[in-house]
Amino acid sequence: MDRKKGILIIVSGFSGSGKGTIMKRLLEEHQEEYALSISATTRAPRPGEVHGREYFFQTEEEFKAMIADQALLEYAQYVGNYYGTPKGYVQEQLSSGRDVILEIEIQGAWKVKEQCPDALLLFVTPPSAEELKKRLIGRGSEEEAVIASRLGRAWQEAQGVEGYDYLVINDDLEECVQNVHSIIQNEHARVSRNLEQIQAIQAGLRCFVKGE
Ligand code: 5GP
Numbered sequence: 001m002d003r004k005k006g007i008l009i010i011v012s013g014f015s016g017s018g019k020g021t022i023m024k025r026l027l028e029e030h031q032e033e034y035a036l037s038i039s040a041t042t043r044a045p046r047p048g049e050v051h052g053r054e055y056f057f058q059t060e061e062e063f064k065a066m067i068a069d070q071a072l073l074e075y076a077q078y079v080g081n082y083y084g085t086p087k088g089y090v091q092e093q094l095s096s097g098r099d100v101i102l103e104i105e106i107q108g109a110w111k112v113k114e115q116c117p118d119a120l121l122l123f124v125t126p127p128s129a130e131e132l133k134k135r136l137i138g139r140g141s142e143e144e145a146v147i148a149s150r151l152g153r154a155w156q157e158a159q160g161v162e163g164y165d166y167l168v169i170n171d172d173l174e175e176c177v178q179n180v181h182s183i184i185q186n187e188h189a190r191v192s193r194n195l196e197q198i199q200a201i202q203a204g205l206r207c208f209v210k211g212e
Contacts, residue, residue: 004097005094005095005097005193006035006093006094006095006096006097006098006099006100007099007100007118007119007120007184007187007188007193008090008094008099008100008102008112008116008118008119008120009099009100009101009102009119009120009122009184010101010102010104010108010109010112010113010119010120010121010122011023011101011102011103011104011122011123011124011180012103012104012105012106012109012121012122012123012124012157012164013123013124013125013168013170014124014125014126014132014150014154014157014158015136015150015153015154016126016132016133016135016136016139016150016154017124017125017126017132017135017170018124018126018135018170018173018176019103019124019170020103021173022124022168022170022173022176022177022180023036023101023103025173025174025177026101026177026180026181027101029177029181030181032098033098033099034098034099034100034101034184035089035093035098035099035100035101036100036101036103037085037086037089037090037093037100037101037102037103038052038053038054038055038056038086038089039055039056039083039084039085039086039102039103039104040055040056040058040062040063040066040072040082040083040084040085040086041055041056041057041058041063041081041082041083041084042057042058042059042060042063042081042082042083043055043057043081043083044057045057046141047141056086060082063075063082063084066084066086067084070087071086071087071088072084072085072086072087073085073086073087073090073102073111073112073115074104074108074111074112074115075108076104076105076107076108076111078105078153079146079149079150079153080149083104083105083108084108085102085104085108085112090102099184105157106157106160109121109164110160110163118192118193120165120166120183120184120187121163121164121165121166122164122165122166122167122168122180122183123161123164123166123167123168124168124169124170124176125161125167125168125169125170126169126170126171127169127170127171132151132154133151136150136151166183168180168183
């Protein structure tokens with residue numbers, strides 16, 4: 001199978017859906033195949049988050065300079081903060097043949113899809129709305145008002161899920177990681193992603209049949 005060109009994968013999901021944990025585990029298990037894009041954000045770091053690992057934490061001024069320099073593939077505002085995908089890393093990794101994962105919200109997903117129509121869109125959700133609320137409260141890192149606005153945002157995002165390619169239900173973590181990996185691997189076999197190889201086979205067969 002032709003693995004020369006990486007697939008751009010967009011993973012969205014409600015805040016609290018566990019998509020960050022799934023991606024972390026996916027990358028631990030398949031380091032060679034996947035690259036995770038690190039976003040820039042103006043949100044403050046949560047306890048334990050490290051600059052350059054979870055995010056590039058920036059001031060609003062720094063973020064706006066990146067927009068002006070056209071250094072972002074996309075950006076969006078989410079619950080009062082800016083979030084954006086630095087362009088350079090994504091392009092480098094895709095051309096080196098790795099699949100690149102962008103863990104971004106839904107507005108950013110549409111912007112990337114417009115520029116890269118063959119991006120693969122996955123949406124992660126807990127099994128139910130009740131479970132989502134429980135996980136957000138259980139995380140314990142945000143105030144009640146923030147949890148309420150994240151639930152409000154989840155309600156808005158739920159209206160856009162139909163535009164995604166695959167729904168990933170995060171009930172059992174290991175199963176979910178395996179499921180995401182299988183979806184991506186199957187995507188590599190899609191006919192429209194293998195046209196060069198098909199044409200080479202067609203040309204080879206033509207030689208046999210026509211004796212050229
Ligand atoms: P959190 O503050 O919980 O880390 O992230 C809030 C939301 O912003 C999540 O839905 C996350 O996927 C999204 N997000 C993170 N990075 C980016 C980015 O670069 N662009 C966009 N559009 N959304 C992002």
